[in-house]
Amino acid sequence: MxxxxxxxxxxxxxxxxxxxxxxxxxxxxxxxxxxxxxxxxxxxxxxxxxxxxxxxxxxxxxxxxxxxxxxxxxxxxxxxxxxxxxxxxxxxxxxxxxxxxxxxxxxxxxxxxxxxxxxxxxxxxxxxxxxxxxxxxxxxxxxxxxxxxxxxxxxxxxxxxxxxxxLRTGAKLISATVHCPFGEGVIGGPLGDIQKAHPETIIGSYPKYRDGSFWTELVIRSRSADRLEAARAAVEAMVKNLAPAA
Structure with a gap:
């Protein structure tokens, strides 16, 4: 790399x-x-x-x-x-x-x-x-x-x-975006755990507001396609497993 x-x-x-x-x-x-x-x-x-x-x-x-x-x-x-x-x-x-x-x-x-x-x-x-x-x-x-x-x-x-x-250049960052219907207060804890488990990725959380409700855009970045995919899968699983009542 x-x-x-x-x-x-x-x-x-x-x-x-x-x-x-x-x-x-x-x-x-x-x-x-x-x-x-x-x-x-x-x-x-x-x-x-x-x-x-x-x-x-x-x-x-x-x-x-x-x-x-x-x-x-x-x-x-x-x-x-x-x-x-x-x-x-x-x-x-x-x-x-x-x-x-x-x-x-x-x-x-x-x-x-x-x-x-x-x-x-x-x-x-x-x-x-x-x-x-x-x-x-x-x-x-x-x-x-x-x-x-x-x-x-x-x-x-x-x-x-x-x-x-x-200029001398390095490996390019590639990214993936996961839509999350919950606000940052709901996902902050589990998202932090995913970041710790995938230290060679950068996971950004970007709050959005529309039609009276909050949601979050989650962006995963990495220089490795395999590591990006592993972190993306973990983030998608987190979103899927969040209780609707949350």
Whole structure:
């Protein structure tokens, strides 16, 4: 069985925490990671504060195989992700020659001035590798196990498409769903016993409410089809054996 590969996400920006901007990147990253066999284990959201960003980057990159960031690599004064990641790695943040050439030519073709603000989008930690941006050209970057990408969803998704082929992946989680007509208060005890008896599966309980009554969706996940089936059978038997009066 392939090894488990883990990831975390760091979402950066005051606008996310204030509610002004609604994040759409977390769900997309989670979908892609699940599809390719990487476990997204943690998501953090931090404000535009250099020390907080650097601290979060260091905490996450030491714990997980991969870290993905979104936001804060634009042309304005509050786009400080590149500086913060450089600080986390103890590296200078400087204008990357290849990025300067790429952006300079891009703005020249559009007959637009390559201003100092736009040049900020060419800054990255020394030695970082580009993450190509086919949407607006300004690259993201990779340093160590940290992948730094834009916050605009269309650009984030395009950058991620370029990152995915470079990642080491693990065995994919497969899942099965069992409908349970009872609430969590009824199934909590026996469901916990099933989880203990099947430690190599993950059993999730998701309460639902409809037409004045509660019911529960039970989702079993595993990297082994045989173990998934054994746990699914146990959960179905539990539901079947619950007394109707319960």
């Amino acid at each position: 392939s090894e488990t590969v883990s990831a975390a996400m760091l979402v950066i920006g005051d606008e996310i925490l204030s509610g002004r901007t609604k994040d759409r990147n977390i769900g997309h990253l989670a979908d892609i990671m699940t599809a390719i066999g990487i476990d997204l284990k943690e998501v953090r959201i931090v404000a535009d504060d250099e020390d907080d960003i650097a601290g979060a980057v260091n905490a996450l990159r030491s714990r997980y195989d991969y870290v993905f960031t979104s936001g804060g690599i634009g042309p304005t004064h509050d786009d400080i992700t590149a500086d913060s990641v450089a600080k986390a790695f103890g590296l200078p943040c400087e204008h990357d020659a290849r990025a300067m050439k790429l952006l300079g030519e891009h703005y020249a073709r559009r007959e637009m001035e390559f201003t100092e603000a736009r040049q900020r989008m060419a800054r990255m930690p020394r030695g970082a590798e580009h993450i190509d941006n086919p949407v607006s050209m300004a690259p993201g970057f990779r340093i160590g196990n940290v992948h730094v990408m834009a916050g605009v969803p269309a650009i984030f998704q395009a950058m991620l498409d370029n990152v995915v082929p470079t």
